[in-house]
Amino acid sequence: MDSVDLNVLRSVLQWRRAGQRVVLYSVVQTWGTAPRAPGAMLALREDGVVIGSVSGGCVEDDLIARLHDGRIPPDGPPVQLITYGVTREEAARFGLPCGGTLRLTEERVGDPAWVAELLTRCEAHQIVARELNLATGAVVLQPASKTDALTFDGKTLRAIYGPRWRLLLIGAGQLSRYVAEMARLLDFEVLICDPRTEFVYGWEEQHGRFVSGMPDEAVLNIQTDERTAIVALTHDPRLDDMALLTALDSKAFYVGALGSRVNSQKRRNNLAQLGLSDQAIERLHGPIGLHIGSHTPAEIALSLLAEIVAIKNGIELKQKRPLQEEV
Template sequence: MDSADLEVLRSILAWRRDGRRVLLYTVVETWGSAPRPPGAMLAMCGDGRLVGSVSGGCIEDDLVARLHDGRLPPGKVGAELLTYGVTREEAARFGLPCGGTLRLTEEEVDDPAWVADLLERCEGHEVVVRELHLASGTTRLRPADRDEALSFDGETLRAIYGPRWRLLLIGAGQLSRYVCEMARMLDFDVLVCDPREEFAHGWEDLRARFVAGMPDDAVLAIEPDERTAIVALTHDPRLDDMALLTALTSRAFYVGALGSRVNNRNRRERLASLGLAESEIARLHGPVGLPIGSHTPAEIALSLLAEIVALKNGAGDAFL
């Protein structure tokens, strides 16, 4: 779940606490070239204000029109299923490219308790399933299985919330803060490890988790899987190499280290001398990031995350 979806949930909670009417829309299915993927959300306040998105804008206009022309009487029980773009003409009318079609649920949020509970769980780095029964409008929250995805069987929507990907940063310097801020917007659960006490403060403000101890222990502690990226950013071989020795033998889908080509060549030689196999060392990304001519910390963070996201999305071969 990305930061835009979190903003939708926070807006719902704030509006309901102010006593305002709130409608929630969730994309459940798409066909063709739909503008937004399943799971995308939009909240509409009773005065027509919108937060979030389910399309490029035209469907949002129709949803507001439904509110103002009386098609949405208050107090309706259950959730309704809306479909846009069944015909090519309707798809063109609502701005759906290439005859795309999307289906979304429309529900009135009466009791916001489940929203507060969901936000609390997401802030606690949990991955949660929300089960919405359309006929009754009832909601149930439960922990998600690791590989569970959004599903809809015509009666119940099971939507996934919370971080699905993890990023462990070795080193808590200035660059790590830029990486953290951007990674949070990209739906990464960010963890930071740095044994130097002077770098351990302020991370809670960035909604990152600080992992105490030495870098190799931190890598072992989080049990990296295929949804984990690990990046060494300290420039200190005593810290970076310790993390890399463990990370390169793990299942992490991305392992990288900051540094020039010369530094990374020397790093590879050190890792070989420490016993890593050639195939394991070959997994190391370094210098990290896509070649965008980056110089500032923010540009380096953008370059790094662009490479990580490309690999996450299966587009890494395009940059080889």
């Protein structure tokens, strides 16, 4: 689930605890080209204040208008469906792409206990399914897995919340802090391993979870799977290569290491001497990141995460850094 949508739920909880009425909108189905994917949310407070987005266009304006012109009566049904963009004229009116259609649930939030519980579970790095009964408005929370996806059968909406992708950072230096902050916004659970205690200070507010032990132990302890990315960022081969030896033989969908073209080749040679197979070494991304002319830590972090997201989404890397360029 997108971190922006978790912020929507945080606002819902705050507003309901303050006694304000709240309507929660969720995208449940799309046809054609839609601005937001199923699961995207928007919360509308009784005074017209909104947080979140379901279209990025004029649909939000119409939802606010529904509140002010009485189309959302306080005594209405707990949940109802709204569809935008059925006709070409309506699609144009609401700023939807040609042929784009989206269907939303309009849900009056009553007791916010389920919101508080869902947020608590997500903050504990759990993946949660929320089942919304459209006839009664009842909400049930259940454990979910990383491979679960949103489903909607017209009667029940089952939406998935919590980080379904993980990023293990070897090293807790400055660059890792930028990577962690951006990765969190991209719906990654961020894990950090760094046995050097001098680098731990200040991570309390970075929304990352430390994994104890040496880097190779960390790769094993987190039970690396095909939804895990691992990046070595210490510039210390004694730490980076330990992690890479284990990570490159794991199911991780992305394994990378910071370094120049020359250092990356040295690393590959060293890994071969340590007994790693050519097939495993071929999986190593180094230099890391897409070629965007990055120099600052923030730019390097952006470049790295662009590459990781592209691979996660199955996109061919056409903007990979030229081999002759140093990093």
